[in-house]
Amino acid sequence: MLSQEQGIALDHLAVAREKEAEYLPLIAQVEPINTVVGVARSNYGKIPLAVASGGTRKIIGQVLEHLGIRNLFEAIVTSEDVVNQKPAPDIFLEAARLIGVPPQRCRAYEDTDLRMQAIRAAGMEAVDVRKLLANH
Numbered sequence: 316m317l318s319q320e321q322g323i324a325l326d327h328l329a330v331a332r333e334k335e336a337e338y339l340p341l342i343a344q345v346e347p348i349n350t351v352v353g354v355a356r357s358n359y360g361k362i363p364l365a366v367a368s369g370g371t372r373k374i375i376g377q378v379l380e381h382l383g384i385r386n387l388f389e390a391i392v393t394s395e396d397v398v399n400q401k402p403a404p405d406i407f408l409e410a411a412r413l414i415g416v417p418p419q420r421c422r423a424y425e426d427t428d429l430r431m432q433a434i435r436a437a438g439m440e441a442v443d444v445r446k447l448l449a450n451h
Contacts (some may be wrong), residue, residue: 331394335371342374347382350447351424355387363414365390367406367423369430372396389414402429404437411437 318325355364365388368375372393379385390413397405404418411418423434426444434441 331371335374338374339377342377342381345378345381347384348426348444348448351444352382352384354424355384359387363390363416364388365392365410365414367392367410369394369401369406401433402436404433407434407437407439411439 317330318327358364366375366379368391370378370393372391372395375391375393376385379388379391390410392406392410392413394400394406397403397409399405407421407423408418411421418438421437421439422442423437423439424442424444424447425431425434431441431443
């Protein structure tokens with residue numbers, strides 16, 4: 316999308332690697348979105364939970380470990396696990412498949428319009444984290 320918007324050719328893999336290299340040293344500063352972590356903790360062991368992220372497996376794994384919540388999730392799906400990235404629904408559909416839940420019975424939490432679009436395209440209930448935070 317950025318390539319198209321700016322009218323320049325970009326190697327999306329090279330951009331992703333550069334982004335990851337810049338982000339890795341900052342992981343210790345990552346703060347949880349307490350409302351969403353609370354939802355995950357309160358549902359742990361009651362319903363299957365998954366993470367569907369546009370990040371890389373390395374980054375997402377390190378963030379979840381840093382936050383102490385990796386054990387809450389049965390499945391982690393990253394950009395490396397699907398061909399079509401958000402706003403395509405693929406990442407959410409793969410997460411649902413891995414936890415064995417039909418997409419129409421899934422609820423996903425997101426904080427951007429583009430990702431909310433991907434959730435709805437997957438046939439899932441979309442919860443806008445920005446609205447949850449505004450209510451607390």
